[in-house]
Amino acid sequence: MPTTGNNLLYVLNIPTLKTLDAHEGQWTQTAGFHTPGDGGASLYKIAASSDAEPNGADIIALDNGGVxxxxxxxxxxxxxxxxxxxxxxxxxxxxxxxxxxxxxxxVPIINLSGEYWIKHVNVIPITTNVKWGKTTFHIDERYNSRKSPRFVVHNDRPTEPLDLTDNLKASLLDQIKPGVQIIPELAPYAGCLITVVDEDDRIGIRAGNYSKAGWAREEFFYVEEEGRIIGDIAWSFSNFTSATVTPCNDTYLTIEGGGFYFSGETPEDAEHSYYQHGILIQRSRTIVREQWMGLERGRSDDAMVPRSGFYVLRGVYDVTLENIRAMPWEKNRVDKDRELWAGTYGIGGARMLNCQFRNLTAEAGWVSWGVFGTNLNKNFRVENCRLNRIDVHFHCWNLTISNCEIGFKGISVTGGGELVIENTTRHGNQLVNFRRDYAAKWEGSIRLSGCTLRPTGEGKVAVLSYHPDNFDYQYPIGFGRHVTIEDLNIDYGAAPESESPCWLMDIVPFSKTDHGDRLFFPHRIVFRGITVEGRTKGVRLINIPDPYHYELSDDASYDDALFRPNCSLLCEDVQL
Known part of the structure; x- marks a missing residue:
């Protein structure tokens, strides 16, 4: 029986509310949705049915014809x-x-507890803050989709074409090049992410059994006041086939808490494709934190299709993931009939600028693939994490890894800018593997400081491994412009019988490709404070069997008093 007080009608639940002969304009308070005290207590206003279409959720059809x-x-x-x-x-x-x-x-979603099952539904839109607390979600992966993630964090304003007049286009073609810091003509776009593309200029052709379409030459950067550019420019352009502007949000959106259980099953409509099952982030200035994910209790990862990542960051600036237990997924199964045809990821994305990852854990053994799988990732920062892999396939620019522990799948990158790895332990036979398929290149400085490499096998060990194919990648390839390795410990505790060589830099035996492209070589190399424990044999520096064709950034000179080399190697306190 409904009760009244202060012109407010109180009812037990929605079934009771539906039976009311309430008049238009009446206010009603429920004690629950299905049953009193179930957490669904809400305030409703009675209106004519013509005012809104009932949906059984926030608009309830009444038996008297109202809502x-x-x-x-x-x-x-x-x-x-x-x-x-x-x-x-x-x-x-x-x-x-x-x-x-x-x-x-x-208004925010504040749902601090409860268990919920998500089956067929995808593209749940998020544009307000979310507090999930101890809420747990059970994701039925039989209904994962190739194109539609479960949740989408939307940008407030859409991406639009940049109005490229002839004069502006000519000016940008002249100014968008390595080293630029201010482009005054872009000052009106302060607070925006700018992307310029030349689809007719293909670079990064992938070696191996892959498509040879490559990537369009592309740059993306954030514009601050007065046209100040955030995000180093790596390329020069002869043309733009498109240019877009994405207004970035002026406030931070936060998603806090929550646990996610996955069924580990193959989608019912499985095709030869990647599948989505998590959160797509398309909004700049988003923070996701305090989350956990794993398989349903008693379940194993039996999916026969690769996942694109529970978190996928796409076209964003200033996004942070922190305090998260993420998942690497199975690929290299013992039963080769069940091995996946492609890498499968826990965190994916492309066109990411100033994104940070703090206190993430995602570890596994040899069967699981890497938790990270990204492209076009600039100013990428990883801190205080334990991950089985850090990876950027194509075009990482500026990467910092600090106070981390990296597991069996390693650090695998190509790109340029500053590569800084400090106070980090890597379990495996390479500290950094520069990806062969994208030219094993680093166009910039490399600095390793205070790190530990713990070989896990008795084969060759390399601190920096560069093994591009003799192939036309359609961009310059080489081994960095400056390389510094200092305060490094190589601990053979897990492979004490190893007699294989340990190279500080392991490079290919050619300095010019068959296509006539010269590889670039560092102007300065510093090896300092390098120790080996767990065996008596020390390290080897670098083997350069074909030094004749390298491109060096400086010319050697001698003025009768001072000799200036085109390359210097400083070796100090190194256990050989």
């Missing part, structure tokens, strides 16, 4: 929209409606 419209302007939770929290129910329907309501009213 009850949810009216909450501070925060909402999933129970208010009818989420059941039972394994045989797809709560994704109600969860999606809750987020749509929150986005429309610009």
């Amino acid at each position: 009850a419209i949810l009216t909450e302007n501070t925060a909402i939770n999933y129970r208010q929209f009818g989420a059941v929290g039972e394994a045989d129910h797809d709560d994704g329907v109600q969860i999606k409606r809750a987020h749509e309501y929150a986005n429309d009213k610009q």
